[in-house]
Amino acid sequence: MSSAPEEHLRLQEIGVSFGNVNVIPSLDLSVRKGEMVAFLGPSGCGKTTTLRVIAGLNKPSQGRIIVGGRDITHLPIHDRDMGMVFQSYALFPHMNVSRNVAFGLQMRKVSGRDAEARAAQALEMVQLGHLSHRKPKELSGGQQQRVALARALVIEPSILLLDEPLSNLDAKLRDEMRVQIRALQQQSGITAVFVTHDQVEALSMCDRVVVMRGGNVEQFGTPTEVYERPATAFVANFVGRTNRLKGRITSEGVLTAAGQQLRSATTLAPGAVDVLVRPHRIRLQETADAANEVQGTVSSITFIGDLVQYGVRVDDEEVVVEEATRRDRRPLAVSDKVTLGWSAEDTLVYPAGEK
Amino acid sequence: MSAVSASAPPRQWRDGELAILLLLPIALINAIGFILPVLNLARYSFNRSRIGGGIETVFTWENWAGLLSDRFYLELVFNSVWISLAITLTTLIASYPIALYLHRASGAWRTFLTVLVISPLLTSAVVRTYGWIAILIDDGPVVSAIKAVGLPAPSLMFNIKGVFIGLTEILMPYMILALMAGFGRLDPRVEEAARTLGATPARTFTKVILPLTLPGIALGCLLCFVLAVSSFITPKLMGGGRVFLLATEIYDQAIVTLNWPLASTLSMLVLIVFGAALWAYSVVLRRLD
Numbered sequence: 001m002s003s004a005p006e007e008h009l010r011l012q013e014i015g016v017s018f019g020n021v022n023v024i025p026s027l028d029l030s031v032r033k034g035e036m037v038a039f040l041g042p043s044g045c046g047k048t049t050t051l052r053v054i055a056g057l058n059k060p061s062q063g064r065i066i067v068g069g070r071d072i073t074h075l076p077i078h079d080r081d082m083g084m085v086f087q088s089y090a091l092f093p094h095m096n097v098s099r100n101v102a103f104g105l106q107m108r109k110v111s112g113r114d115a116e117a118r119a120a121q122a123l124e125m126v127q128l129g130h131l132s133h134r135k136p137k138e139l140s141g142g143q144q145q146r147v148a149l150a151r152a153l154v155i156e157p158s159i160l161l162l163d164e165p166l167s168n169l170d171a172k173l174r175d176e177m178r179v180q181i182r183a184l185q186q187q188s189g190i191t192a193v194f195v196t197h198d199q200v201e202a203l204s205m206c207d208r209v210v211v212m213r214g215g216n217v218e219q220f221g222t223p224t225e226v227y228e229r230p231a232t233a234f235v236a237n238f239v240g241r242t243n244r245l246k247g248r249i250t251s252e253g254v255l256t257a258a259g260q261q262l263r264s265a266t267t268l269a270p271g272a273v274d275v276l277v278r279p280h281r282i283r284l285q286e287t288a289d290a291a292n293e294v295q296g297t298v299s300s301i302t303f304i305g306d307l308v309q310y311g312v313r314v315d316d317e318e319v320v321v322e323e324a325t326r327r328d329r330r331p332l333a334v335s336d337k338v339t340l341g342w343s344a345e346d347t348l349v350y351p352a353g354e355k
Numbered sequence: 356m357s358a359v360s361a362s363a364p365p366r367q368w369r370d371g372e373l374a375i376l377l378l379l380p381i382a383l384i385n386a387i388g389f390i391l392p393v394l395n396l397a398r399y400s401f402n403r404s405r406i407g408g409g410i411e412t413v414f415t416w417e418n419w420a421g422l423l424s425d426r427f428y429l430e431l432v433f434n435s436v437w438i439s440l441a442i443t444l445t446t447l448i449a450s451y452p453i454a455l456y457l458h459r460a461s462g463a464w465r466t467f468l469t470v471l472v473i474s475p476l477l478t479s480a481v482v483r484t485y486g487w488i489a490i491l492i493d494d495g496p497v498v499s500a501i502k503a504v505g506l507p508a509p510s511l512m513f514n515i516k517g518v519f520i521g522l523t524e525i526l527m528p529y530m531i532l533a534l535m536a537g538f539g540r541l542d543p544r545v546e547e548a549a550r551t552l553g554a555t556p557a558r559t560f561t562k563v564i565l566p567l568t569l570p571g572i573a574l575g576c577l578l579c580f581v582l583a584v585s586s587f588i589t590p591k592l593m594g595g596g597r598v599f600l601l602a603t604e605i606y607d608q609a610i611v612t613l614n615w616p617l618a619s620t621l622s623m624l625v626l627i628v629f630g631a632a633l634w635a636y637s638v639v640l641r642r643l644d
Contacts, residue, residue, distance in 0.1 A: 057547050077550040084551040090544040094566045094643075103562075107553035155552065 005032040008191045009054070009159060014063035016049050016215075023049050024215035026063070031159075036185050036192040038202035041212035042238065047195045050212075051161050054193065055082045067158055078107070083157030083190075087164040089148040091136035097123065097147050098132035104155035122154035123147075125184065142173045149181065153188065160185065160192040166201060178205055199239045203227060211235045233350040236276045243282075243319050245275040246352070255349060259315035263291045264347035272352035279322040281346040284310070284332070290341025298336045312338060393626070399619035408613030418620040428604075428621075435601040436628060439583035442519060446526045446579050447572065453527075454534035454571070455564075458541065476528050484592045487521040488512060491593075513595025521593045526582055530575040537571020569643055577636040581629055601625050 009031040016024040024046045031037050039047035052058040054065060056077035064073045072080055083104075091100050098119050105115035123129045126146035136144055145165060152160060165181070166174045182205045185192050196202050202209045203223040211218045211226060211234075219231035230236035233244075247257030249270045255262045257275040264275070283290065296319065300311035303325075310321045310332060321340060332338060368376075400418055403411040422428045457468055475483060491497055491511040502508045511517055541564065549559040587602040594603070601621060609618035 055547075055551050057551070076555075077547075078553045078555050080551070081553075082551050084548065086544050086548060088542070088544050090542065090548040092545060092549070092563060093540055103549070103554075104552035107558065151548075151552070161551075 005035070007031070008033040008068060009193075010064075010066040011050070011054075012064040012066065014050070014053060014060045014065065016046070016053060016058060017061045022215070024053075024060075027215070027217060029210065029217065029220070031191060031193065033191055034189045035207040036182070036194060036205060038206035038209045039193065039195045039212055040197070040199060040202040040209050040239070041218075042197060045212040046215040047197075047210075047212050048163055049215075051163055051193060051195050054159065055084050055161055056080050081155070081158040082161055083152030083155055083159070084161040085145075085148045085152050085163065085165045087167060089136075089144045089168075091144055091147055091151070093136055096133050096135055097128065097139070100136065100147055101151045101154055104151060108155065118154055119150075122150040125153070126150045126180070141169055142177065145169065145177060146180075149184070153184065153190070156188075157190070160190050162192065162194045164195055164197070166196070167198070174201075181205065203239070209239075211238060213238075228345075230276075230348060233274055233276060233348075236348055236350070240278055241320070242276040242278050242348070245277070245314075245317055245319070247273045247275040247349070249273055249349075255347075258294050258317055258319075260294060262347055263344040264349045265345045266347075266349045268349050268351065274350050274352050276348040276350065277319075277342055277346055279309070279320045280307075282319070282321045282340050282342045284321060284323060284338050284340060285329075286341070291344040292347060293339060293341045296338055296340055298332050298334050298338055301332065301334060310338075312340060314340065396619045396622050399616050400623050402616045402619075404614045404616045408615070410615055418616050422617075422620055422624070431599055431601060431604055432624060432628070434599070435584055438515070438519070438600065439580050442522045442526065442583045443576050443579045445519070445523045446530045447576060449523060450527050450530040450534060450575070451568075451572075454531045454538065455568075457531070458535055458538045459543070472528055472531050475525070480525055480586075480588050481592075483525060484521055484589045487517070487524065488593060491517055491520065512593065513597060515594070515598050517593040517595075518590045518598050518600075521589045522583055522586055525586075525589060526579045529582060530579050533575035533578050534568070534571040537574050538568055540567045540570070570640065573636055573639045573643075577632055580632050584625060584628060601628075 007030050009029075011027055011029040014024060014027045014029075015022070027046075027050060029050075039050060041047050049058055053060050056072075056075065060073065064071055066072070067080075092103065095103070098116070101122050102115040102119040105118055110118070120129060120132065123132055126149055128143060128146055128150065131139065131143065136147065139147065145168075148165070162181070166177055169177060178201060194201070194206055203226070206223065208220065208222055209226045210220045213234055219226055219235045221229075221231075226235060226239050230239065236242050237244075245257040247255060247262070249255050249268055251270045253267065253270065255264055255273070255275070257273075262275065294314050296312040296314035298310055299313045299318065302309040302311075306325060307322050308325050308331070310323070312319045312321055319340065399410065401414050401416070403413055403415050403417060405411055453472065457465060457472065460468060489495060493508075493510065493512065495512075498508050498511060509516070511520065545567070546559055546563060549563045550556075554562060584600075585602055587606055590598050590600050591603050591606065594600075601624070605618050605621045605625070608614045608621065
């Protein structure tokens with residue numbers, strides 16, 4: 001066995017148009033066997049469209065889809081062997097839970113008793129064995145979601161496609177399902193594509209994240225890469241929160257922002273730039289070893305419980321700083337003078353005006 | 356605005372009070388315009404008819420006994436039901452694809468097509484029936500076209516074929532509207548789910564689309580069956596006096612023969628047929644849920 005993970009899904013120059021609107025210009029992507037990849041982006045970024053192209057539900061206007069070395073671009077939907085979980089779950093309302101799950105097996109000509117046994121097994125896997133005779137409308141949202149998951153997994157599909165599966169659940173259930181979906185995916189070793197607009201879902205569940213905007217891939221990397229080294233200002237803004245300061249790089253290559261010189265790990269051509277710093281990477285007062293140090297005045301304080309959010313006026317810009325609540329230091333008050341410090345690695349620099 | 360705020364706060368209706376008040380007008384109209392006449396018909400059906408259209412107000416089972424022992428009337432009932440069922444089925448088959456297409460269409464195109472489907476309802480059935488007569492008559496365009504191709508000329512008018520064709524077309528708008536009303540449960544995502552799970556388009560239709568549209572089918576069939584059984588003008592005109600159905604016979608008995616008790620008995624028989632259809636419909640609906 002080679003250690004290099006095998007490629008399982010490849011999208012080659014995929015383009016999609018709806019009428020005159022070119023939703024996806026040209027998209028290239030490669031997903032490895034057994035990994036779970038998130039398509040992350042705001043609504044209208046083309047993430048769901050891309051997923052539907054893989055499933056065959058939307059036709060690409062150009063390009064090829066290759067799964068396991070086989071070109072499936074022109075394969076009809078029912079021959080693609082994809083397990084899809086829809087945002088609305090799309091359970092068959094006229095069938096009970098057990099028949100819903102067995103449907104895909106039936107279509108694959110699995111014998112009745114065999115299909116029943118495998119459906120029962122899949123339902124046990126999502127802890128719903130006891131509800132197999134209920135109709136979908138007699139289930140809660142979370143239960144319907146698990147039935148949809150069992151229905152997609154029982155056919156042992158080539159790829160599991162999840163279209164915003166958690167967005168209709170309440171917060172607590174969403175946390176539980178996140179863990180459960182990831183566990184099921186890892187147990188079965190199935191290749192999965194997970195569409196979401198929620199960065200927490202993307203970062204916490206997936207091996208790699210595709211950040212999309214306007215039908216283009218902004219960045220494709222591990223959650224850490226996407227978060228720590230955002231390829232563009234858009235990625236930095238969309239994944240996690242940031243402060244944005246107006247700055248310049250002089251012809252000597254010196255970065256200035258907030259009225260003073262700053263140090264960054266990235267180098268850029270001279271000109272106007274945006275400097276991005278994440279709120280929780282800024283330290284208050286204890287700035288002895290910080291590469292960057294600026295003075296400011298506290299202008300607002302928001303207590304969130306585990307966090308305190310300070311608005312700090314620096315030069316003529318407002319910087320948000322987040323700090324874990326603590327007891328060892330006197331809490332800051334509005335109009336206190338403070339020193340902010342952060343490292344060169346946390347100083348992200350992008351050409352100005354990039355959104 | 357000020358006038359509204361100055362007036363006394365609206366009286367709070369108790370549950371049911373408002374419902375009764377709102378239902379009262381339609382209940383009254385129904386009582387006067389439907390239930391009383393039907394009771395009257397029921398009464399006539401137990402009266403005796405006199406030559407010349409008179410009614411002898413005695414209580415007698417004669418009409419019912421005569422009807423149920425006369426082969427002509429039994430065949431009339433049987434034929435009416437059978438032909439109406441066949442027309443309903445033809446209407447369903449002709450309407451279903453149109454309704455499904457309309458259900459899936461969107462925007463201005465859908466509005467346009469819906470108006471197109473409903474527009475025949477804006478023309479009276481009499482006019483449309485005469486239109487069909489002009490089209491289907493022996494030297495009309497359809498027969499001429501069939502002759503021109505070299506096929507033997509069929510006789511499409513003034514027989515059961517004409518009634519069949521005309522009624523099917525006249526009932527289609529009702530069927531399409533009823534089907535569309537019943538297509539609510541048909542979610543395109545559910546069809547897509549079936550497709551991704553390996554169902555071919557044909558199996559998606561039989562396993563998912565058809566079962567989910569059964570409520571619409573049941574409603575449309577009930578409606579069209581009732582309309583077909585009670586249709587009078589089209590069979591009268593297009594049947595050319597050779598097609599005997601319940602509705603035409605009632606007309607003949609009431610208007611031509613002036614035997615109102617017999618016409619009333621036949622009408623009650625139609626009502627019984629409708630009751631049976633309604634019962635069948637409710638059984639189907641209960642099974643579906």
